[in-house]
Amino acid sequence: MGTSFSVIPVIDLRHGRVVRARRGERHSYAPIETPLAKGSEPGPIAAALAGAVDARILYLADLDAIMDGAPPNLAAVAAVARACPGVALWLDAGFAEAGAVESVIASGLARPVLGSESQRDPDLVRACGARAILSLDRSGAERLDPAGLHARPGIWPDDVIVMSLDRVGAGLGPDLDGLAAARALAPRARLYAAGGVRGAGDLAALRAAGAAGALVASAIHDGRIGAADLGEG
Template structure:
C-alpha cells in the first residue's frame, strides 16, 4: 500500500510518500473545490461514485488510490463556524474502516478541539486561517496536524504561526488555496522554503497536483506526501500509478 506508513528498503526503514485523497464537505455532501473559492463549490460529479454522499465518495477515492489517510474539509464549519458534521464524518469512517481522517473544521478553540478528539473521528487539522492563538497547534503536538494556509502571496492567519517553526507540530500541510483544483501544478519553491526552515517536520503539499510527475517532483523536493482530489476524479492519477511511489 502506498499510504503514510513505512517500507523496507535495503534493510532500512524508509518513509513512504503519502498520497492523501481529499473530500470537501458542504451541507452534508461532497463538493468540488476550485481555487479556494468556496462560495462557488458545487456538489461533485465524479466517475468514482454515484452522487455526492460522503461515504460513497470516500470509498471511490480509496478504490482509485490505496491510501490509509483521508483529508476532510468541513466547509460549513470553516466558513460559518458551525460544529463539525459528525454524521458525514461517521459515514466516511463507517465506509472506510481503518482509515485515518484528518479533519479541518475551522478549529480555533481548545474546547472545540477537545470535544472533537473525544469523538474518535480523526485528527484535527489546525488551519492557520482560523487561528487567533498561534500556539494552539504546538500545544496539541502529535494529536493534531497544522495547515499553513496561503492564497497567492498572502499568508492567512497569524504571522508568527508562519514564521516560527517552533510553533509547528510534526505534521504540517502547505495549503496553497489558489492552486486547489486549478491544474497549475504544486508550489515546489514554497515547499522547499518551508523544508529548509524545518527539516525535521513532515511536510504535505496541498493544491495543484496534476498527476504522477507532480508527485515525483514533490517527493524530490522533500515532501512527505501530498493532498490530492482533482487528479483522482479526473483520472490523471490512479491506482496504476501507485507502484511508482512505493
C-alpha cells in the same frame, strides 16, 4: 522521517454533501460530479477515492465549520469512517478553540487539522502538539495566518500541510517553492503539499523535493492519478 510517500484524497463537505473545490473560491463550490461514484454523499465518494489510490489517510474539509463557524459535522465524518474502515481521517473544521479540538480527539473519529487561516492564538497549536496537524494556508503570495504561524516553526507539530488554496483544482502544479521554504524552516517535519497536483509527474517532483505526501482531489476524480501511479518514495 520515513521514506514512504502518501497520496491523501481530499473531500470538501458543504451542507453535508461533497463539493468540487477550485482555487479556494468556496462560495462557488458545487456538488461533486465524478465518474468514481454516483451522487455526492460523503460515504460512497470517500470509499471510491480511497480505493482509487489505496489511501491510508483521507482529508476532510468541513466548509460549513470553516466558513460559517458551524460545529463540526461529526455525522458526516462518521459516515466516511464507516465507509473507509482502516483509513485514518484528518479533519479541518475551522478549529480555533481547545474545546472543539478536544471533542474531536475524544470522539476517536479523526485527527484535527489546525488551519492557519482560522487561528488567532498560537498557543492552541503549541498545546495540541503531535495530536494535531498544522496547515500553513496561503492564497498566492498572501499568507492566511492571523496568528503568524508561518514564521513560528518552533511550535509546528511533526505533520505540516503546505496549503496553496489558489492552486486547488486549477491545474497549476504544486507549490514547490513554498514546500522548500517550509523545509528550510523545519528540516525534520513531515511536509504534505496541497493544491495543484496534476498527475504522476507532480507526485515524482514532490517526492524528489522531500515531501511526505500530497493532498489530491481533482486529479483522482479525473483519472489522472490512480493506484498505478503510486510507488515507494
